[in-house]
Amino acid sequence: MKRRFFYPMLFIAVITASPLHAQDGIGTAVLDELVVTATLSETPLDRIPAAVEVIGKEEIAEMGASTLQQVLTEAQGVVLEVASGRMSTAGLRGLGSSRTLVLIDGMRLPTGFQDKADMGEIPVSFIERIEIVRGPVSALYGSEAIGGVINVITRKPSDKPLAWFGAQYGESRNGEAAGTLFDGGVSGREGRLGYVLTGSFSDKERFDFDQEDWKTDGDDKKIGAGAAMFTWDFGDGTDLAAGVTYADVDRYGVRPKRQTEHDWRNRSGRFTGMVSLRTVLAPESVLFFRASRSEYDWGVTLTPLENTMLPTPAHALLESEIHDVDQVTDQYEARWTGKLLNSHKLTAGIEYRTEERQEDGVSSEIDNLGLFLQDEVSVTGRLRAILGLRFDDHSGFGSVYSPRIGVTCQLTDYLRLRGAYAEGFRAPSAFELYSGSPYTVQRILVPNPDLDPETSRTWEVGADIEHGALRVNLTAFRNDIDDMIAEVFTGRYEGTRPAIPVNEMRNIAETMTRGIEVSLGLDLGCGFFLSDELSLLDGENRDTGEELLYIPDVSNVLKLSYGSHDIGFSGNVRLVTTGSQYTGGEEKNGSYSLVNVFASQSLTTGARLFAGVDNLFDRMAGEGYGNVYGPGSSGMFVYGGVRLNL
Template sequence: MKTMIVPCICFALFIPESAVSGGIQSNENSSKIQDMVVTATMTEKRIKDAPGSVEVITEQEILEMNADTVAQALEEATGLLMTTETGRMMRPSIRGTGNKHTLVLMDGRRITSGFKDLTGLEQIPVDMIDHIEVVRGPVSALYGSDAIGGVVNIITKKPSKALTMGGTAKYGQSTYGDGDEAAASAYVGNSMGRFGFLVAGGYRNKDGYDMDGVTPDDGDAIGMKSAGGRFSYQLTQGHDLLAGFEAVDRNFNGLRDLQNLDRGRDTNDRRLNYFLEYDGKIAPESSLMLRANRSWHDNEITIDPPTSEIIGSIGDESNAERTLDQLEGRFTSLVMKKHLLTMGTEYLKESREDDTDLDDSVETLSIYAQDEYRIFDPLYMALSARWDHYSDFGSEWTPRLSMTYAILDNLRLKGAWGMGFRAPGFLELYIPTYMSQGKVIYEPNAGLEPESSQSYEIGIQGEYKNFQAGLTCFKTDIDDLIEAVYYTSTGSGKNKKDYYQYQNIAEAAIWGVEFECSLKLPAGFTLSGNLAYLDTEDKTTGEKLEGRPDYKGSVKLAYAYLPLGIRANVRVTHIGERYYADEDQDRMTLVDAYVSKDVTDRFQIFAGVDNLFNSGKDNYEEPEFFYCGIRFSY
């Protein structure tokens, strides 16, 4: 593979300048660096004015990370750790709160959970993504349950106003000559009078690999097909309809050590989301949004040879179907020229069925309101509150107050206080969860209570010429935190099994510091990075919370020379030591590199390497991986 990449890059780098007329900068032009964000307040704000801590991951950054999925696109985000869950699912944990305390949205819409009540972000491709907004800190006051740590909002592209099309194809393999991957994606969009559309699709095939020859396989064979579409229609000026869908069919298989025997595990995950939305300007300073959304997920798991019946009559996760139905209405209006009021209501119904005919559903009715008020010119305040009534868990209400004070035009002080909550999941209450190929068992607890949190943060952000930076301190106290608590082990060596049970820890405390900066250097170089320090405590035991690294940081040195259409970067990510009751997980440092060259204004070649020094093998990181590809646009 290395012998393929080097000639490919050398060929492109020495193409005469006259062959290049601007490069494939349409990617950057069609998805400009995001100055505006919507997730923090549900209304458009400049990122420097948005309350709280907000990070934007642009389409260009996603391309230059070689990210095929949302999970890969988030790996370098500030204060966010991608954690490996059961079935090798990837989930985000923001500020150490845990993988079930980050709410994942798609254009503000909820998506149903998947296997083991988790939404694996490795199952969501980047085919239609315009950018990703990450809000750190509790946002339950706007979005309800699960947003204790924060929100990841995947913002997709909208129908285009003119003909646009493009595609990408790439191939790669690990340094060991296995784990071959081929991937391709394409999109096309146009408008015809009042009607506009954008459709996209992708395909990914990755071979499995096993570095040590011992079960389980280190990497599964993966096949993923995806499609998505957006369709817009302008009813009248200022009144628009938008419909869309996302469909993913993903298969992965490999060997597992289950019940002390090597077994093949074959999994099919299918996901379909579709929605219809109305956006209208019903008065010069008032707008209305109405939306109906449905999200469906189905998984089928085959074990060969089959395992013995270990779950029994309380539920079967091997063949389960989940649906989420969402109805939402939101009204926004400027009142007395100083108050931007947002009011909304939401109805959710989540259902689950499995092969044992154990059906379950939960309904939620919610009401929320927010007042954005510029008290005086430098001081902006946002006050929000939400009430949620659950058919199974009663009612919860969550307020939030955030403020931004402009000390100077280029220097801001931000502060926030907020409450959050998360209702226990169905599996936490009733069904055992088998992780790490059956070597770790999480036992349910029907007596669990909802979690609740209270968080504080204060930070300062600013820019000066080519330098910008931000420093934020935060503290989160969680009551009745639901954690899988280790209590015993059986067997030894290959036959060892660790047993955990979900419990409400009486109180947990998390505090930390986040630092972000960026500096434009001479000759087309940019140096940027982030660092997050985290300290946690289970106040019942006095121990740290499991799986939270003390440090996580990233540094990127990027280079761009647009007259020749050259882009390159080297990225270093460090994840500190993580505490576990049985054995701590060592720190690791990952190095990635990328380079691209515009051959013409419509055609680009690129290449790179992930995990350059083959780090983190004991932490289930993929081995050193080389890739190259082509990209075109029109």
């Protein structure tokens, strides 16, 4: 394995984060922001011994993004991977999407084909903010939270009546990939009733730069989505909430299969509904109950196009090929948060979850009971610790404990140190155990019913500096995973030309990932702000010494932004870099960088025009990067629109 970059870059990162770079007289503060994902209760960032990123709706708007996938391309530590069906999945710290838990308002997002959650199916219209916790959180969330958690938090009822509407249009430099986006909503309160209703529709046309490869480079894609939440304040510290989110996605394109062009159609529907009750028992003592159901239906149909058939065996001239997935997840949870002896903030909870899944006729059911306890301890005014332990009883794989300990120390007014150790686990999915993928263009994947669960150990240390206008966050981490579930090449199927690789799901005895994350923010004055988010990653199969797939050796987002309330103008320039990585076998994709620009201008207090260019220099990125339907695949993309607040 190539290690030559790691230790020199560690030295550079440590020097970058040292107090010698702090400057006097200029200031910005972010550590007093409250987040909920890392501890399950509102907690200031400066009390959390973990690397946390918060992306608000204003920042999302200034990306010109329409889906969660586009937002995550510029999030630190997030690695996007392309999956079958041109899904784009998100993993944290090089641990893959199966080890990253994706939530909507704290509820698990059901997975689709091949047990993947497609980030391109989730519109941004109902998102209030996104909280990303990098590092294991299995002590709170159980399985799949080894790499971290991405929590999409939807809009909540506003105190004052609000209404908004937005429209956007864009297309690539070649006139392809034309897309329209409309979204709107209302929010407010009437007496004790709070409400928020949002809806959106987007339509993006296909693009095809290579007319001879039997496939469209990008497919026609339509997304209709909506969300609603209603709350009732009983007036005695008790609140009732009920909400739903929904997205319907249609995609059309062309795919090659068995030496024949096929019309490819994919449709999916995602629904989540919940009801919750929150009651304040005493000052700083809160009970919370929630019941939720998430449903996901996914299907694809491949129909041969007869007029494009090449000479081929008769068995290939069959009727349409159909794949489908149905998954239903029910979750019931209760937790209490309260103070004990003034120095302890306790969170205790119970969670029961059932999952029913059917994929291409293969059915599976699991249930999981989880119990957890967390203690946020104020040892002194400057020293705090978080101790957590979760017990899970999984119907298929028995019982497991997941501990976590984290410590933060405010060493000086400008410097905070933190460290953490955690253990986690991941149970094999039904796809890995039973379904597999009998035939795709890329490979045959054989399931393995004898898989064991994964277990992980993570060490993490970090430092946070705020001095004047300068903010620097540094994190170094290492993940050791035993029995990692991965695809292992076993040979080639000779029944096709060219022969297709055959992989089998197997446990790898020992694997490791490690990295350095550096985040920097600097207020330059006069409305200008500079930020940079750098991640260095390294991963190894310790059985063979080979590098792991889908781990870019470097990723970086450099952003220069400007805003002026006096003239109502704001804008930014973003340089997004993704390093080289292995995407299969011995194939290694090279690094690439994209330049994105955005500008907006207020016309009145309630109207704003905006425009932007993604991939300004028309750089093309390979499919292996998971940049599906993004500017790296469609080339330079120019867009503009209007936003109205009524």
